[in-house]
């Protein structure tokens with residue numbers, strides 16, 4: 460009886476040792492814990508609902524809407540790209556939220572003036588020269604981009620797939636923070652010059668770059684922005700100036716993952732199917748460059 464017990468114990472010790480070696484080997488190969496979205500990838504889609512426990516969730520005013528996660532079915536990259544079609548929240552312009560999580564004031568002037576502590580939860584957006592609202596065009600581009608990203612093997616978190624989703628800028632950002640590996644918001648600028656594409660870069664203001672979560676993430680926002688401009692350039696998309704404009708945005712101020720607002724054109728820019736496809740090809744090339 461005694462001998463048999465010792466045999467069992469030795470067997471158990473040997474098994475544990477082998478298991479430990481396997482774990483060490485797996486660790487050295489870079490296989491860490493598998494994220495939930497990768498484990499669930501057998502499915503085609505997943506509905507993403509609001510979670511009040513998420514960081515900064517309490518700062519959002521509009522969040523009754525849902526987002527949808529699409530899983531790539533081939534050439535899987537195991538990366539989730541959040542595509543946020545700018546604007547498109549009915550009533551969003553009449554509600555205010557804090558510009559920064561710590562309640563501090565905006566450091567640059569854009570659609571919200573420098574010094575303001577609150578901004579509209581989601582602005583209405585601009586209007587294309589033919590009278591089409593920006594939110595309809597960003598949605599068109601988002602839908603073209605979704606298919607191209609999926610074909611390239613990226614999972615896609617779609618913030619909005621209709622003209623309206625009840626998710627404000629903070630809610631969109633927090634959803635991306637908790638369900639994606641990077642966040643790209645699509646916009647058209649309010650000028651009428653067809654001046655080309657650019658990304659909203661992180662302002663070189665010390666207090667802003669030292670404020671969390673900006674402090675821990677601004678370098679990755681810049682890296683993503685530069686990669687997207689490089690990808691767009693490769694596909695012969697016109698680029699404005701050096702491809703960047705510094706702006707203190709709500710999105711940037713709440714992002715804990717690489718995140719940019721990408722202005723793909725302005726009110727005078729063409730948005731035919733052909734142009735949207737080229738923009739989407741450029742963005743996919745930029746995403747490839749980034750990862």
Ligand SMILES: [Zn+2]
Pocket residue numbers: 545546584585593645646647648
């Ligand atoms: Zn916009």
